[in-house]
Amino acid sequence: MAYEVLKPVADVAVAHIQLLHPQCIGNSIRVHSDHNGFPDLDGVQIALVCLRENRNDRNHLGEKLTFTEIRRAFYELFPGNWNTIIADLGDIDKGETVEDTYFAVRTLSEVLIKQQIIPVFLGGSQDLVYPLYRAYDNLDQMVNLVNVDSRFDMGDSTQPIDNISYVGKIIVDQPYNLFNYSNLGYQTYFNPQEEIDLMDRLYFDAYRLGNVTASLSSVEPVMRDADIVAIDMGAIKSSELSYKYSKMPNGFDGKEICAIARYAGISDKVSCFGIFEYKNDTQEETAAMLVAQILWYFIEGVNFRASENMDIEKGNFLTYQVPIDNEVLTFYKSDKTERWWIEIPFISGLNNKLKRRTLLPCTYQEYLDACNQSIPERWFKARKKNEI
Structure with a gap:
């Protein structure tokens, strides 16, 4: 079973729920815990999963990831006027190898998508988008990937995969399911000219940071056509996160990244969403709260999907x-x-x-x-x- 790879939410995060207002998200979400076991997925529309894998981060120094601060921040938020049922399925720990983790992520994603449950992943290094993409191999469809990132992450596809070369692997590895790749918020000085030229030659879509922030509504049609949306925390400027060791003076601010997440949620087509490159830090409270609010806005968007009939002959x-x-x-x-x-x-x-x-x-x-x-x-x- 795909669910066997999931570890329960840490007791300290579950215990925090007892301190919260009865109407907070923590008291309505279905949580995978040691005490209550795995939650019933009947009627669930969104499933939160945290990924502790970061070994393919090019700057990995052996640090371990925990998501307790994000969960505590998310649980204490109040839901909007929602009817969306949410479950927190826990964590996928590091496998014996990175490939083992990839297999677990791919298998779980495929199972959830087939059940029409939107998996929402928190990671971990962004190469984890690769197994999310591979989850669509058996779903008989072309895939549109949207990456909110300061970099294209194409890298050298002849080298082993890492967190800034996974898109290159997506493009060249069979089966070829990628129809379109869109980047929102790239910063030219972080991308080699050959990658910029390759984006043009492959007819992919790239939107510079300044163009997106000047007209956030331009994001909507891009998201409306997306299957997978991945947000790299490196697309957010450091001052918004209070990361001690981050070095991103430019990027999206908190309001802008939350608006982008809401556009992703409103899209009837988005069936997988992820936030990656989260770093544990001694001053992580601000970053954790921003991630929690990004999640909140994505769920807000899902709750207000129009569910339009896209059949040309039958639609209005x-x-x-x-x-x-x-x-x-x-x-x-x-x-x-x-x-x-x-x-x-x-x-x-x-x-x-x-x-x-x-x-x-x-x-x-x-x-x-x-x-x-x-x-x-x-x-x-x-x-x-x-x-x-």
């Missing part, structure tokens, strides 16, 4: 056709939420990655740009990826 859409160059772009506007999509056509005779026509989330501004004879860049990239 207004259709707009825009002639541009030698193309006719087809846009759809939802009657329910007034959100916009653009169709990526299925082209017969090509080895399409997508086996049917599909909808790409977009913005109203992209529709207006198309009316002014400007092809949306994300549509162009998505079509090119489909034809590779």
Whole structure:
């Protein structure tokens, strides 16, 4: 059983619940504990799992991870007007090898996703995104990965995997399930030019930190198309975390990273969410509370999902056709939420990655740009990826 790898939540975190207000999250969440055993997952929509694995962190010095401070901070928050049922399934400890940990993470993720439970992971080094991605191998779908990070994390795919090269492994390792990779918040001086060029050649999406913070709403259509969303704590500026040894003067502030997490939660498509590169620190209270609030905003988003029917023939859409160059772009506007999509056509005779026509989330501004004879860049990239 995939659940056998899960260790109960530490007693000190469970005991903290007894001190909390009856309406706090800690008194409504289903907790895997030594005293009560493994929780009933019937009706659960979100499952929290902490990953103690960090051996593939390039700067690993043998330190051990604990998540008690995050749990205590999260448990003491009050829920919003939610009907979402949450479970804390405990921790996955380090396996005998890193590959053993990967196997446990992949197996658990696949089981939860098949049960339509969203796994929310707290880690650990970000190479753990690799087994999350591999969990989709048996789910018969292409995968869109969104990484909120100051770096692309492509690295050298010919070298052993680590926390800044796992995306390279995702791209080159079979089976090839990756359709799109999007980076939100990259900082140019942290990325070699060859990785920036590779992002362009593969038609992946990259959004600089300044562009995202100038218009946070631009995150929404990117998240709406994501299956996996991973946040690297290194994307957050150090002053927001009070980490003694961190060195990130630039990055997202607390309000911005929480808004990004809420956009991820609202997406009907996101089926796996993770926050990685958490560090235990003697001054970790601020960092732990920020992680707890990021979790809160993701769950808030999930609670307010629109659950739109994305079937073109059956959904309630207004259709707009825009002639541009030698193309006719087809846009759809939802009657329910007034959100916009653009169709990526299925082209017969090509080895399409997508086996049917599909909808790409977009913005109203992209529709207006198309009316002014400007092809949306994300549509162009998505079509090119489909034809590779």
